[in-house]
Ligand SMILES: Nc1nc2c(c(=O)[nH]1)N[C@@H](CNc1ccc(C(=O)N[C@@H](CCC(=O)N[C@@H](CCC(=O)N[C@@H](CCC(=O)O)C(=O)O)C(=O)O)C(=O)O)cc1)CN2
């Protein structure tokens with residue numbers, strides 16, 4: 001048996017692909033924010049985040065994981081780490097030598113006074129965001145061997161023989177922008193020697209295993225990209241033959257399976273939870289000189305797995321690949337799940353025992369490896385424990401209702417077609433040309449969060465908290481009126497997060513105490529967990545909307561999160577189909593929307609920012625997903641009167657692919673983020689006609705920078721070249737909850753002024 005690389009695996013090994021960065025109590029986030037706020041020095045930041053990193057490594061070590069990832073940790077994002085390591089730094093951040101490299105690193109991610117941040121976008125089909133590499137602005141050069149530093153640290157501090165994790169060259173280049181398709185080979189040519197140098201230095205330091213992450217192999221590559229892929233991995237195998245490369249894929253099965261598994265590398269990592277890797281393995285086999293790193297434990301969900309089933313899955317795999325050639329691991333990095341269930345002390349044990357977060361998943365891996373190595377008998381108790389925990393939940397009160405969807409009888413078509421509805425709405429709403437509005441949330445200041453914390457702790461009463469929220473709404477209704485916005489919002493102050501909030505109110509969901517997951521930079525979310533049948537309990541948003549409306553003559557938009565986004569940003573029960581859960585959520589939201597309408601709310605926004613991100617990685621699965629997503633949105637919204645205006649909102653999206661679906665949602669108005677993609681989105685509207693109303697974000701809300709009137713006006717004018725002015729709305733890119741009050745007011749004033757000026761010049765043209 002020939003094995004490429006230096007070491008021969010004589011027995012099955014356990015591995016991990018990546019560990020959460022944030023720490024059990026989000027210590028990491030706090031340190032970063034203290035640093036950005038000027039409260040601690042760079043040195044302190046590095047020291048304090050090192051402790052968080054080492055704690056994660058130690059836990060993996062204690063669990064006996066053989067291949068522990070190093071270099072997966074990041075102070076913002078691992079794609080940005082890769083860009084900076086290879087000197088892929090936009091020009092606007094290069095000049096100033098007064099900044100430390102770390103300051104430059106954060107500036108690329110967060111923007112500076114006179115330089116807009118790099119674009120941020122979704123990492124495949126997850127709610128994690130990465131910073132998009134800009135390849136047109138620099139000549140790549142190796143600036144620092146980060147994986148090497150991480151390897152040395154783990155070895156010196158904890159005696160861990162780590163497995164450096166590096167974003168693979170094909171994925172890195174494919175995720176970047178600033179080059180034409182034909183230039184792909186040039187970028188490969190520039191970057192490949194740098195990768196090789198990194199690997200050679202790792203080898204010299206004693207590294208055996210290196211994980212090169214290539215999730216892009218789950219998507220379809222062109223012939224020429226596949227040719228380049230072959231060239232890259234052949235060159236690496238020739239230049240650094242002594243190192244064991246794991247080509248790691250995840251989130252789906254590989255698209256060009258035979259080509260990829262036959263690349264010269266020691267191992268290939270496959271996801272056996274998402275997609276049909278087992279089928280591919282059976283159909284096309286697996287090279288007998290290679291190790292298979294089998295992703296067996298779900299890295300995207302939080303349920304404990306039936307270890308008997310997973311052991312059987314491994315047995316099936318081992319009929320094709322001998323056990324000696326297996327590595328057992330999670331399906332992807334554990335970045336996408338919370339750290340540990342042990343801190344969830346208030347959960348009912350029936351639920352808690354059926355959950356598995358990062359640490360518990362590593363325990364599951366270790367058990368499976370023990371079973372494979374030493375025989376199933378050795379892990380019988382553990383297998384039984386897993387089965388019992390799952391059965392106990394399935395037989396509990398939480399799941400006693402048999403799933404039954406009565407939503408099939410509900411209509412999913414608005415009464416009149418858009419053209420006729422919009423005329424009725426215009427008549428009723430009487431808005432000016434180019435109406436101005438915001439996306440919903442207003443600054444969630446420390447005070448808002450502290451009041452909520454006090455209320456949660458019982459330090460203030462329900463009434464006091466409610467009173468505080470009302471005061472905040474009132475303050476901001478006044479501010480919005482002063483600014484001169486046309487359609488107002490209540491501000492979402494009562495919401496922790498746009499999904500978590502609904503998770504707290506709907507039946508069938510639970511919200512954890514500390515189940516945080518990184519979303520972008522230091523920002524985290526606490527995805528609610530859907531454990532049972534979802535249904536409407538009582539009105540969730542009516543009180544705040546009605547109160548806000550009572551304070552003003554202007555229209556206040558009702559505001560809720562759409563079914564697809566609630567599904568995609570929650571952890572979903574895995575005993576029934578996701579699409580069935582989706583319909584349940586939609587039917588519950590329909591009741592909420594009907595309640596809002598009954599209470600006089602005339603504009604209702606149903607946010608669907610996660611619709612695009614949930615698009616399957618495999619094109620052949622798109623249609624079903626889009627059909628079901630559109631159906632759910634319409635199920636939620638179609639029952640309202642023609643005169644009620646339905647809005648929706650999306651962000652970070654590549655809309656070209658889903659244009660038809662967006663139109664099929666049949667929302668009267670859509671607002672979409674545009675500014676960080678520097679106008680690229682607008683071209684989608686050049687190629688497609690869109691008949692409904694639309695607001696393209698006219699300024700970036702992810703940066704504290706206040707945009708000037710001129711800048712906003714030029715963004716409006718650029719959009720108006722493509723979109724007819726009588727269909728156009730003016731709004732920021734997204735919600736304003738992460739911004740400070742002063743900068744929000746300043747930015748909105750400029751936006752309203754830019755809108756007024758544009759409106760006047762349009763009217764002048766019309767009357768002339
Ligand atoms: N689910 C979701 N996904 C999304 C978005 C989104 O809004 N929601 N937006 C896009 C961008 N992603 C985002 C993700 C997170 C945040 C965000 O602001 N997160 C907050 C946490 C929000 C939250 O729930 N806050 C809690 C406060 C929890 C907390 O930190 N409490 C402190 C005490 C209060 C304090 O000192 O702040 C504690 O427990 O110690 C609240 O409001 O009540 C953060 O990380 O800072 C923004 C955007 C895409 N994906």
Ligand code: MET
Nearest residue numbers: 439440441607609735736
């Ligand atoms: C991530 S989309 C956010 C929409 C929500 N209404 C807000 O303004 O925060």
Ligand SMILES: [Zn+2]
Nearest residue numbers: 609651734735
């Ligand atoms: Zn948004």
